[in-house]
Amino acid sequence: KFVASGEVIKFDGFLRVYLEGTDDEDAENESAILPPVKQGEELIMRETTATERYTQRPYRYTEASLVRKMEELGIGRPSTYAPTISTIQQRGYVEKRSVEGEERTYTVVTLKNGKIKDALKTEITGADKNKLIPTDIGIVVNDFLVEYFPDIVDYNFTAKVEKDFDKIAEGKMQWNKSIADFYKTFHPKVEETMNMRTKRKTGERLLGVDPKTGRQVSVKIGRYGALAQIGTADEEEKPLFAPLQRSQSIETITLEEALRLFELPRNLGEFRGKEMVVGIGRFGPYVRHDNKFVSLPKDADPLEITAEEGIALIEAKEKEEKEKTIKTFSEEPGLRVLKGRYGPYISFEKKNYKIPKGLNPEELSLDDCRKIIAESGKNKTKGGKKRRKSSSKK
Structure with missing residues (x-):
């Protein structure tokens, strides 16, 4: 059974002038792409093509498309869209990044002159550019909420709360009643979930x-x-x-x-008589050499990196450290005066200390640095705890 679908222009209007005024011969042939056909008309099959297709996953959201979806579902308000999207990124539930697609093959089968031909073609699938991609922890948190708090994460619930907020703003509803109605069902659910000693969600x-x-x-x-x-x-x-x-x-x-x-960890060989080891740590992939860690670039694969690339990274890191170093002290190797993003500072025992205005960082002695560190410690404890300011209406 064959079905023809398309459009036939009954009145071309300005298109007649447009097509006649163009130099593109193909444009005039556009009207002949789908000639009028009648039901029951006999058709002669010259060529039939069948193309293998895969189900496409839903498109990832951008900030703009996510805002449109929230508007469509009645979630949030213009003033809350940006903070909401910012919060889920700050908490590591989603991250904005690009994803390289993967190449896959598909089959095209053609029937022509009584002969069937198969052809393999390739396409790129799964590529995304600057989209909001859910992280592993985001997926696990979502699964937990859907399992134990389905009513709270329901779109209709959120939309209803937004309408209640509007009524409160208009004076048609008491805010304390709205909160009480929500809390009397929400709190027991929290207690129930905690008492169940739910197994820690790991997304295993x-x-x-x-x-x-x-x-x-x-x-x-x-x-x-x-x-x-x-x-x-x-x-x-x-x-x-x-x-x-x-x-x-x-x-x-x-x-x-x-x-x-x-x-991993993988030994890359020796450099200056000491081992180079590549691995993945808490903060990502790294090269370790002489008890120092150098982070790998985002596009570097720790399983593929070579010894030459490892040496280049180590030397680049050393050059960077040298350029930002203002002063060091042989008597106290762990204390350094460095250039920073917000000006020069003192680095000592994994802590940073601001250099007071009026002092030349290049002229600081070891005693000067120790004095700045000591004064910094005093300033932090001076005056004890700050008292919270309170105001009372008379």
Whole structure:
């Protein structure tokens, strides 16, 4: 059964002038793309093409499209849109970034002159540019709220609350009654959830079995972020853990990708007689050399980085440190006078101290620096706790 669909222009109006005035021959042929057809008319099949298609996932939101969706659902007000979107980013539930697409193949089957031909073609799928992408922790938090507080995260509930706020602003509803009505159902639900001692949500996902050890491989949210795990807590042998890379997610990572993470930390060789080791830590991938850590660029893969690239990163970091160093002291190697974003400062024992105005940082002695550090400590404790200001209406 074949169906033809399209448009046939009955009155072309200005289009007749436009088409006749153009030099594009194809434009005049546009009107012949779909000639009028009648029901029951016999058609001769010259060529038939069938193209394999995949279901497209919903598009990711930008800030603008998310605001439009919130308006459509009646969530929030113009004054709350920006703070809401900013808050979910600050809490690490979503992050604005671009995602490189993956190449995949699809099949095109053509029937012509009684012969069928198959052709493989490729396309890029999953690419996003400057979109709001949910993080692993964001997905886990959402799943928890949907499971235990479905009424609170329901769009209709939020829209109803917004309408109640409007009524309160118009004097048609008492704010304390609105809060009381909400709290009398919300608080018992919180108590119930806490008393249930709900299992900590980790978003755990089983990937398969490690072919070398036969142990289970899974990914989940840990104390410091997403990680891969070989083995389980109830086994005699302790589980092995490896943090996921920035570009990886517990929802999409494969077994092969997870197993490769256990190749880290990886020895790159020696530089100046000391080992270079690449790994992934709490703050992302790094190269460690001489007890110093150098962060890898966002586009660098710790599993692929070479010794030459590691050396280049170390030397670049040393150059950067040298350029921002104003003064050091051989008697106190851990104390340095540095250039900062907001002016020169003293760095000592992982703490920074502001240099008072009027002092030349290049002329500071070790005793001067120690005095500034000591005075800084006194100023923080001087006067004790600040009293909260209170005002009373007479």
